[in-house]
Every structure is written in structure tokens, then in C-alpha cells.
Amino acid sequence: MARIVLATIGSLGDLHPFIAIGQSLAARGERVVLAVPEDHLDKVRAAGLGGASILPSFAAICARLGLSDVEVAAKVLADRDFVIDEILMPSLRASTAALDAVADGADALAGSTFAFSAAIVAEKRRLPLATIILQPMTLFSAWQPPVAPQFELMRHHPQTRFGHGWNSALLSLARTVLRRRYARRIDAVRAEHGLGPGKGAPMLDHGPATAAILCCWSSALRMLPPDVPSTASLTGFPFFDSETGADKVRAPELEAFLDECRQAEDAPLIFTLGSFAVVSAGRFYEDAAAVSRTLGKRALLLTGRPGPPRRDGDCLSMHYAPHSTVFPEAAVVIHHGGIGTTGQALRAGRPQIVVPHFGDQFDNAARLESAGIALTIKRQRFGDAHTASVIAHVLSNAAMAQAAQAAADVVAGEDSAGTAADRILRLCS
DSSP states (O other): OOEEEEEOOSSHHHHHHHHHHHHHHHHTTOEEEEEEEGGGHHHHHHTTOEEEEEEOOHHHHHHHHTOOHHHHHHHHHHOTTHIIIIIIHHHHHHHHHHHHHHTTTOSEEEEETTOHHHHHHHHHHTOOEEEEEOSGGGGOOSSSOOOSGGGTTSOSSOOSHHHHHHHHHHHHHHHHHHHHHHHHHHHHHHHHTTOOOOOSOTTTOOOTTEEEEEEOSOGGGOOOOTTSOTTEEEOOOOOOOOSSSSOOOOOHHHHHHHHHHHHTTOOOEEEEOTTTGGGGOTTHHHHHHHHHHHHTOOEEEEOOOSSSOEEETTEEEESOOOHHHHGGGOSEEEEOOOHHHHHHHHHHTOOEEEOOOSTTHHHHHHHHHHTTSEEEOOGGGTTSHHHHHHHHHHHTOHHHHHHHHHHHHHHHTOOHHHHHHHHHHHTTO
16 A cells, blocks of 8 residues: 655646546555645545645635735736746745655655645655646647747747747746746755755756656647657546535536426537636626527526526526536537636537636647637637627537547546556556
């Protein structure tokens, strides 16, 4: 029996894959502890896993910053450096100490890209580290460069060595910038744990403890590029889908709404902004309801807002519903492009429309478009006449529906959590 520590921070899109992998390891009889932000402990434990806090709750972070949750979300959306500068770096010393204590007696450690403490603790304790990459963008490949506003200078479809060289040069510059901005603070924490200065750039490089790189998305979003390390492998999406961590249960109001849709042979539009972008939703859901009425379509709005389900004509608004059970009922899934939501929509085999808000969501949208599964609407344009025409186009596009079903067939053939668990266990031998 091995003792394995899985460390992740972020939204539910970051947490759920780790729960899925943890459950797969636990089913093999291994001892598993998830090291997560304080907010996620109850869900981890309800899922039957051990949990430990390595980051304060989102509410505590907001209190430290003197900002409301809406204000913090707005800053994250507006400033790509805010999360690292104001959340991750100020917490690094404490999170590393907390993870170090949790890792006592561990046989292996697995950590997400943004859990910077994992590489420090693994190196200090000489533990094999599995770096778990959840977002394809964070491979930072010169052959598959990120598609996002801050990477506009890159050649996004390099066909020659020149294009690859150009992208490599820009990534090298990014490494220099990241080292200048963050190396001193990271090296100070490393020194507290008896380690010398790090040699790589945070997010872009892997440290000496990294023994495996697990890319946790489906080949339906493209295979791995040729410039990834030899230790990298594609696992598929590790799926877990529950609001509380317990078994999935659908509200009676939702069951009645979906029954009505089936009887009318009118699959609904489903709108969601996931678990973080929803904090700064603005008029997204009001506009979604209006567009749905313009098209004469029923709509399910997953708003993330507390309160009981609310019916308004052909629109049902509710706080949450398990994506794995409702997305297959959709005509189209309209979402923000977070990797967890993207994976569930691919799994459901439904065409998609992506309204990216920040970070990897732009890149995920580009990959879905390239696969012929989705179209993209700019956040600033969502709700205007253009939105209705895009949704109408997707509703009538047979080729897109076929591509979405083909992607679902690929996802269905991937034992993602099991593959990731097997790779981690190999590090313990």
C-alpha cells in the first residue's frame, strides 16, 4: 500500500480531476491525501478521500486583499498576472510548509501546474513527482503555442522550422521574464527548505523531481506535440462531477423541465460559466434567457447563484446541476471554455459555443473550433444579435453535431483516471 499525496489549487475544474484520480488510486487500495484549498476539504472528504488544507479559502483571500469576491473575480479577468502576484506568491511560504507536513511519509507526490509548492516539497523529500497538466495551453509548446490574448505574437499554426524557431524564441523570452519576476521569492522559500536556487521558470519548466508529466485531456483536443518531454503522456479527462462530493442527485424541478423538453422533442440550450467566471457573470444569464426566447428555444441556466430553482416561461434557472447528467440532454452547450466544462461537453457529444473570459479558455475554444465541434463568441458581444445567429447556425449544423459525437466516442474509449493512477503508482516502485 502506497501513500500518495495529490496537490492542487484553483477552481472546481482543477479539483475534480484530482478527486477522480484519487478515487481511482483508493480503489486500488492505496492511501490517498488531497492537499487542496480550505474551501474544497468538505467535498474531498465527502468523496471518500483524505484531505488537508494547503491554501486559505477564497473568502479568506478576499478578506486579506480587502476586496469582495466579485471584485477579486473582476481583477482576475482583467489582469492575467493577478492570480500569481496577489494569490499564489503571497501564499507560497505557508502552502509549502503545509504541503511539506502532509508529505511526511509519502511515497509519491502529484501536483498541478500552479501548485508551485509541490516541486519544492518533492525535491526536498526526494519524492518522485507527477506533474499533472490540466490545461493544454500550459504545455507551452512551440508547435502548439497557446491561443490567448497575451500570445498574439506567436505563429499559431507553424508549418516550418522558422515558425517553430520564432515561437521558441518568444517562449525563451517569457522564461526570462518569469524568472525575473518570481525567482527571488520562490528561491527564498526553497532556501527555507534547504534547497538551492531553482533553474527553471515557474509554469514553463519542470524541476528535477518531475518523473512523469500527465496531460489530463482527451486526444479529441489534439494529440501531444512533438516537443513535449519524453516523460509526458496523454491520459484523457479524469471525470468527477458532484456539487457536494456525494452521489449525483437531480432536483425535481430539473427532472420536470427535462421531461417537458423530451415530450416536446425540443432539447434545451444549456448555459454555464463554471465555478469561477460565474462570480463575475454580469448580464450573461439575463442575455442568455433573452436570446433563447428570441430563438424560441427552451433554456437551462446554471447560474451559480444561491437559491432554489426558478422557472420563468421556457427558462429554468438553478444554482447547479451535474454536467455529466444534463449536458447529454442539450441541443447546444454554451459555456466559458474552462477545461472541466469543456471535457464534460465533449463527453456528452454535444456541439458547443464558447464565450471565453480569461486564461486557457481562449485556447480551449480554439481547439474545439479546430476540431469542428464549437464556435466562439467574444465575451463583449454575447447577447447581441450576433449571438442569436451563431446559436441558430450551430443548431442547424449537421457536420458539427457529427464531429461532437465522434469526439464523444473518443472520450468514451479513454480510461483517464485509471491511466493517471497507473502512471503515478509506477513512480512508487
